[in-house]
Amino acid sequence: MKNREQDKSGLREPDDFLPLTPAVFHILVALGDGEAHGYAIMQEVLRRTEGSVRMSAGTLYGAVSRLLEDGLIDECDSRQDTGMDDTRRRYYRLTGFGSRVLASEIKRMSELVRAARATKVIRKMRPA
Amino acid sequence: MNGERIYATLLGLYPKPFRARFGPEMIQWFRDSAADMPVHVLWLEVLKDCCAAVPREWRREIEREDGEIDYTGIADAFMVSLVVGTLLLGWGWAGATVTLGLNLEPGIFGGPSTIVLAALVTLGMAVLVGIISVLAVTRRRTDMKCSQLINYERITVRWSR
Numbered sequence: 001m002k003n004r005e006q007d008k009s010g011l012r013e014p015d016d017f018l019p020l021t022p023a024v025f026h027i028l029v030a031l032g033d034g035e036a037h038g039y040a041i042m043q044e045v046l047r048r049t050e051g052s053v054r055m056s057a058g059t060l061y062g063a064v065s066r067l068l069e070d071g072l073i074d075e076c077d078s079r080q081d082t083g084m085d086d087t088r089r090r091y092y093r094l095t096g097f098g099s100r101v102l103a104s105e106i107k108r109m110s111e112l113v114r115a116a117r118a119t120k121v122i123r124k125m126r127p128a
Numbered sequence: 129m130n131g132e133r134i135y136a137t138l139l140g141l142y143p144k145p146f147r148a149r150f151g152p153e154m155i156q157w158f159r160d161s162a163a164d165m166p167v168h169v170l171w172l173e174v175l176k177d178c179c180a181a182v183p184r185e186w187r188r189e190i191e192r193e194d195g196e197i198d199y200t201g202i203a204d205a206f207m208v209s210l211v212v213g214t215l216l217l218g219w220g221w222a223g224a225t226v227t228l229g230l231n232l233e234p235g236i237f238g239g240p241s242t243i244v245l246a247a248l249v250t251l252g253m254a255v256l257v258g259i260i261s262v263l264a265v266t267r268r269r270t271d272m273k274c275s276q277l278i279n280y281e282r283i284t285v286r287w288s289r
Contacts, residue, residue, distance in 0.1 A: 037153075038153050038154075038156075038157055039156065039157050039160040039161070042157070054173065056173045056174065056176070056177030056181075057150075057153075057154040057157040057158065057174075057177060057181075058142075058154075058177040058178060058180065058181025058182065058184075058185070059177060059180065059181055060157070061146075061150040061153060061154060061157075062146075062181050062184060062185055062188075064150070065146065065149070065150065066188075088152045088153060088155070088156040089153065089156060090153055
């Protein structure tokens with residue numbers, strides 16, 4: 001049971017979810033610093049990617065729906081903001097299992113980048 | 129406010145369970161985005177998003193084992209429309225051919241030719257049958273489901289002593 005966690009669909013390992021789709025990866029990273037609602041997740045993704053990735057509602061909530069079902073994120077009971085429109089907002093946070101999945105994906109991507117950097121093409125591209 | 133209503137209407141394209149769960153949040157997302165970006169950019173994003181996300185969510189809903197939508201009923205409505213509609217179109221085509229054969233041109237109302245009128249009436253009837261069959265299936269007024277006729281079970285003969 002070292003690397004196995006009980007997710008909502010049964011016993012699955014973090015590696016079963018790899019590779020993550022770009023949308024799912026960005027959402028998990030955005031939730032890495034703490035809970036957030038949908039629009040805040042979108043803004044965080046926009047900020048982290050310097051405006052290159054803009055997620056619209058269908059993509060965002062479609063991914064959120066899958067992540068909730070798989071137990072990678074869950075909904076928070078507490079609310080951070082208390083604005084006028086806050087009743088419609090729902091806050092999401094990374095679960096322990098979700099953190100492990102994200103860590104596995106980052107490790108996988110790091111290994112890919114390391115392997116790519118070892119090739120001649122990339123070595124030639126390095127500044128002198 | 130009007131944009132929000134239009135967006136809420138567009139959300140009707142998503143499967144009902146998805147809409148029920150995320151609809152209010154998506155409307156809130158639209159409201160927040162409307163304050164942040166130009167209207168034409170927002171609508172472009174919304175339309176692009178609908179084109180990609182709506183089919184994806186429907187596919188996902190159909191593949192779900194615990195889906196709440198009665199797809200058998202929808203399949204029945206589609207089959208009734210297809211079968212009855214095709215028959216009607218056939219009758220319409222035959223009627224138009226006879227009409228042309230009897231040289232009843234020009235049209236009854238002096239406007240469109242008889243064949244166009246016959247085709248339009250037949251098409252209208254086919255659409256009407258489609259609507260009626262959808263209503264019948266959704267209100268569970270059908271006695272026999274077309275899907276049962278198509279996917280019929282193999283008839284077996286049981287011997288009794």
